[in-house]
Amino acid sequence: MRKSLLTLLAAVVCAILFTSVAAAQDCGQCYGSSLSCDTPCWVCMGGDTIDGGCSNMEWITCGQARGNPENDLDSDGVDNSVDNCTCTANASQANCDGDGFGDACDSVNANYVYSHDELCMIDRDTHFGYFELERHFDRVYVDTSSCHAPNTYDTYEDPNSAWCYNISTYDCCRYVLEESEYWCNRVNQDFCQGN
Ligand SMILES: [Ca+2]
Numbered sequence: 184m185r186k187s188l189l190t191l192l193a194a195v196v197c198a199i200l201f202t203s204v205a206a207a208q209d210c211g212q213c214y215g216s217s218l219s220c221d222t223p224c225w226v227c228m229g230g231d232t233i234d235g236g237c238s239n240m241e242w243i244t245c246g247q248a249r250g251n252p253e254n255d256l257d258s259d260g261v262d263n264s265v266d267n268c269t270c271t272a273n274a275s276q277a278n279c280d281g282d283g284f285g286d287a288c289d290s291v292n293a294n295y296v297y298s299h300d301e302l303c304m305i306d307r308d309t310h311f312g313y314f315e316l317e318r319h320f321d322r323v324y325v326d327t328s329s330c331h332a333p334n335t336y337d338t339y340e341d342p343n344s345a346w347c348y349n350i351s352t353y354d355c356c357r358y359v360l361e362e363s364e365y366w367c368n369r370v371n372q373d374f375c376q377g378n
């Protein structure tokens with residue numbers, strides 16, 4: 184019983200090892216692909232071949248497989264240890280928002296902060312016997328960095344709606360919401376820029 188358990192355990196370990204090696208990256212897959220330069224991959228050494236089982240395997244990275252130096256995997260002349268985009272060539276190291284990531288690989292080239300709210304629509308909803316005017320606002324965020332990124336917007340609905348009966352939409356807007364003529368003449372026109 185003990186022996187068969189050990190045999191089963193050995194079989195499971197072998198299966199796991201085989202599966203992980205089979206799933207690992209062969210460096211040949213680095214060429215012409217979008218795999219990152221620091222993706223580990225293996226090459227067969229000493230005349231060994233993949234088809235032959237590749238018992239003599241050496242691990243490197245896709246950057247090295249593409250011919251780049253180990254200490255400069257994107258080959259832009261900036262050492263990995265100080266490169267602000269390790270796997271994107273960016274010799275200038277430009278970083279307009281001053282975070283740890285260069286412009287070339289930063290997901291957001293901006294430093295957004297809240298600025299103000301802007302009225303962007305008055306919406307008229309008709310119900311049985313009355314109607315409702317809802318105000319919608321854009322919450323405006325501006326970029327304070329030197330990236331000069333465009334503003335971003337979040338749109339929200341003011342929870343304080345006006346409920347009106349037997350009165351024109353314009354009067355309801357003016358008397359109850361106290362909005363300007365500009366907006367009260369443009370009920371249902373959407374100038375909102377957020378989602
Ligand atoms: Ca580099």
Ligand SMILES: [Ca+2]
Binds near residue numbers: 271
């Ligand atoms: Ca770089």
Ligand SMILES: [Ca+2]
Binds near residue numbers: 280289
């Ligand atoms: Ca940056």
